[in-house]
Amino acid sequence: MLPSEQFEVAIYRWIKAAGTARSVNVVDFYNMPGANGEYALVVERLKDLHAHGYGALSKIVGNRSIPFNEFITTRHENDFFGGGFVLGIAPGGRKFFEALEARHEEEERR
Numbered sequence: 001m002l003p004s005e006q007f008e009v010a011i012y013r014w015i016k017a018a019g020t021a022r023s024v025n026v027v028d029f030y031n032m033p034g035a036n037g038e039y040a041l042v043v044e045r046l047k048d049l050h051a052h053g054y055g056a057l058s059k060i061v062g063n064r065s066i067p068f069n070e071f072i073t074t075r076h077e078n079d080f081f082g083g084g085f086v087l088g089i090a091p092g093g094r095k096f097f098e099a100l101e102a103r104h105e106e107e108e109r110r
């Protein structure tokens with residue numbers, strides 16, 4: 001399994017332990033397998049999961065949840081990842097993550 005896939009499995013398990021979404025910060029991901037404590041790598045994986053419809057990124061501003069794509073139309077991406085945000089498992093991502101986790105478990109058994 002690729003390091004990025006190991007990281008994605010770790011993200012899924014961490015979110016799943018809290019339900020379907022979790023309030024997070026980039027540094028929360030630094031010690032996960034495959035992340036290597038690298039800000040750029042964490043942001044890359046989160047953006048990729050979001051872009052493919054597997055993860056849902058949003059930012060709470062006041063009493064409103066603003067989706068990632070809407071937020072970055074008026075503000076810089078660094079403003080989004082610079083503080084806390086919400087990462088959820090998107091409806092279209094559940095099958096992806098479950099298949100990835102099953103493959104990870106199978107590889108661990110070998």
